Amino acid sequence: MTDTTNSTAGKRPVYRNINIFTDVRTYRLPVAGFVSILHRVSGLLMFLLLPFVIWMFDNSLTSEISYGAFTNAFVAGIGFVPAWFVKLATLGLIWGYLHHFIAGLRHLWMDATHSVSKEFGKSSAVFTLVVSLALTALLGAKLFGLY
Structure with missing residues (x-):
């Protein structure tokens, strides 16, 4: 249900019950909301890719032969899975870890210092996105x- 209110800034919609079929297209989520959603998505991604992480860790430490097979997965692939897909899954895992870590530090900082203002929320969310994406790209x- 959308109501309008009279104020000096003009008429703005007030969303009380957001309908996924009608209101989601026009609803503007703040940057902090995107970071919060991506924090959950990155946590789910890390959880789902946990068997892949365990396999990578096991193969990288077991022996020199298994380490060679591990590094060969990034060159020749694994079975029917091409190498670019292994690299893409690894890149997704890298992004998930970096974003989850930085967003977690953001949440810890806000909890520890009680910095819960709109300005800090927006600036820290932008910082989280920029740093996690820059480190992922690097x-x-x-x-x-x-390189």
Whole structure:
């Protein structure tokens, strides 16, 4: 249900019960909301890719032969899975970890210092997005052999 209110800034919609079929297209989520949703998505991504992480860790430490097979997965792939897909899954895991870690630090900082203002929420959310994406791009460039 959308109501309008009279104020000096003009008429603005007030969303009370957001309908997913009608209101979601026009609802503008703040940057902090996106970071919060991405924090949950990155946590789910890390949880779902946990078997892949355990496999990577096990193969990288078991022996020199298994380490060779592990590094070969990034060159030749794994079975029917091509190498670019292994790298893409690893890049997704890198983003998930970095975003979840930085957003978690953001939440811890806000909890510890009681910094719960709109301004700090927006600036820290932008910082979280920029730093996590920049570090992901940097490590992704290394993963795909650009440097």
